[in-house]
Amino acid sequence: MIEKEQSRQSIDLSHLDRLDQSILLALAEDGRMSITDLAARIGLSKSPTQARLRRLEKTGVIMGYRALLDPISLGLDHVAFVEVRLSDTREAALRAFNAAVRQVPQIEQAHMIAGNFDYLLKIRTRDMATYRAFLGDIISTLPHVASTSTFVAMEAVKEEMLPSIE
Known part of the structure; x- marks a missing residue:
């Protein structure tokens, strides 16, 4: 993959x-x-x-x-967006982080960002307690993670699965 x-x-x-x-x-x-x-x-x-x-x-x-699976019916209704700052942004560090992220099923999306942080992750878990453990046990141990900031989604207003073809 x-x-x-x-x-x-x-x-x-x-x-x-x-x-x-x-x-x-x-x-x-x-x-x-x-x-x-x-x-x-x-x-x-x-x-x-x-x-x-x-x-x-x-x-x-x-x-x-x-x-397409319904995450709510699977009990995965806690969504958090995590800003990740890396301690090293050289190519080898980026490759290591990318490879590690691809191995974690709870990370639905990972985007490299041009801005004040390096990556934006979309994480889906069962609840806040599960997310809290996931943050400490998994996200913080990914290669070169220096710091994170979490934003919890209160409601999905739009989650489009169909791409626009224009």
């Missing part, structure tokens, strides 16, 4: 016509849609729809398929 992340390149979206965009939007809404239903939805027969789908997968526009 790490190699995939590092080797992923920007994809030229100018080659995506209206039908490709329709395929992407339909699958973003329902990744389990049959090829027959997909073809009917975009107004093509099965064979050209399947060829387009294979091309979108092969070129990396479609990276894969997965089930």
